Amino acid sequence: MSGNGFSGFDHSPDERTGQAEAFDAIGPRYSEAFPHKEGQLAAGRWLLEALPPDSRILDVGCGTGLPTARQLSDAGHRVVGVDLSAGMVELARDNVPKAEFHQRDMAGLSAGGPRALGLFDAATAFFSLVMLPRREIPEALRTIHGLLRPDGLLALSMVEADVDDCPVPFLGHTIRVSGYLRDELRQVVEASGFEITGEHLESYAPASTDVPPEIQLFLHCRRRA
Ligand SMILES: C[S@@+](CC[C@H](N)C(=O)[O-])C[C@H]1O[C@@H](n2cnc3c(N)ncnc32)[C@H](O)[C@@H]1O
Numbered sequence: 001m002s003g004n005g006f007s008g009f010d011h012s013p014d015e016r017t018g019q020a021e022a023f024d025a026i027g028p029r030y031s032e033a034f035p036h037k038e039g040q041l042a043a044g045r046w047l048l049e050a051l052p053p054d055s056r057i058l059d060v061g062c063g064t065g066l067p068t069a070r071q072l073s074d075a076g077h078r079v080v081g082v083d084l085s086a087g088m089v090e091l092a093r094d095n096v097p098k099a100e101f102h103q104r105d106m107a108g109l110s111a112g113g114p115r116a117l118g119l120f121d122a123a124t125a126f127f128s129l130v131m132l133p134r135r136e137i138p139e140a141l142r143t144i145h146g147l148l149r150p151d152g153l154l155a156l157s158m159v160e161a162d163v164d165d166c167p168v169p170f171l172g173h174t175i176r177v178s179g180y181l182r183d184e185l186r187q188v189v190e191a192s193g194f195e196i197t198g199e200h201l202e203s204y205a206p207a208s209t210d211v212p213p214e215i216q217l218f219l220h221c222r223r224r225a
Contacts, residue, residue: 015176016084016105019131022173023063023085029171030063030088037067039202040126043155043218044071046198047122050153054078055121058147060106060140061128065092065099068124073099080117082106084131107136109143122153127216130158133165134178141192145223154194154221158185159214160201182217194221 023030044067047057055077059069062081069092073079079099083089089103102117106128109117123144129137144154161179168177180188186196198220205213 015133019175020084020086022170022175023083024087025173026171027087028064028091031066033171036204039200039204039216039218040157041067041071042200043126043157043220044068044124046220047072047124047153047155048075048077051077051122056080056118058082058109058117058120058123058144059099060109060123060125060144061131062092062101063088063128065096065101068126069096069099069101072124080120082109082117083128106132106140106143109147117147119149120147120152121149122155123148125154125156127157127159129156130177130179131175132178133176134180137178138188138192141189141194145193148223150223150225152223154223155218156189156221157216157218160185160217161214185217185219189219189221193224195224196220197222 053076057072057077057079059079059081062069062083065081069079069081073096081092081099081101082104083092084105086103089101092101125144129140132140148154159179160182162181164178165176166178167174189196196219200218202216203213204216
């Protein structure tokens with residue numbers, strides 16, 4: 001059992017506080033620094049084409065709610081966003097009034113646990129698993145797996161990088177990020193109970209940040225039983 005009461009997750013409260021404080025402070029500047037969201041919007045469209053009307057969708061690490069929670073909510077789906085940062089949750093509530101948002105650590109989302117969120121038809125995790133140390137990413141994926149209905153869909157994205165819990169300068173703050181090269185990411189996702197049904201890559205240069213251009217990996221996944 002880890003400090004947060006969920007087996008498999010093993011982080012110190014300080015690690016989480018640092019990440020949350022950085023995103024609280026970054027706030028709306030996140031959207032300004034990353035205005036090009038073509039890959040993310042395309043992954044959202046994949047979900048919209050695949051899901052029946054009025055589906056229930058979990059947005060893990062929803063950030064400001066833009067563009068994903070808004071894209072899915074505007075299409076008539078019931079969106080529940082969770083984010084570690086209180087500031088991000090506040091922005092998301094303003095940006096997407098029809099969706100529901102909670103300040104929650106993705107490590108604490110197990111299906112039947114306290115403050116259960118219920119089951120979902122689909123989930124998104126765009127650049128949020130990046131924020132965990134590698135040792136926590138498989139458990140986070142298994143937690144999402146447990147929150148999905150059989151055959152539920154998951155759209156996720158990561159930055160392609162062979163790094164683990166690496167401090168990087170980000171909009172005047174230091175955040176810690178992890179990533180994989182593409183084959184390893186596929187292996188981690190498949191080993192966590194998902195079939196990968198599609199993928200695409202985007203080469204991406206942030207507008208105003210001190211990090212270099214990156215390759216973004218988008219995976220379309222289906223929950224295996
Ligand atoms: C890079 S941003 C991506 C936001 C959004 N998904 C998007 O694509 O615009 C990562 C988000 O993950 C959140 N986050 C970081 N660690 C988290 C955790 N342990 N649980 C939930 N959210 C977390 C951050 O607060 C931030 O809003």
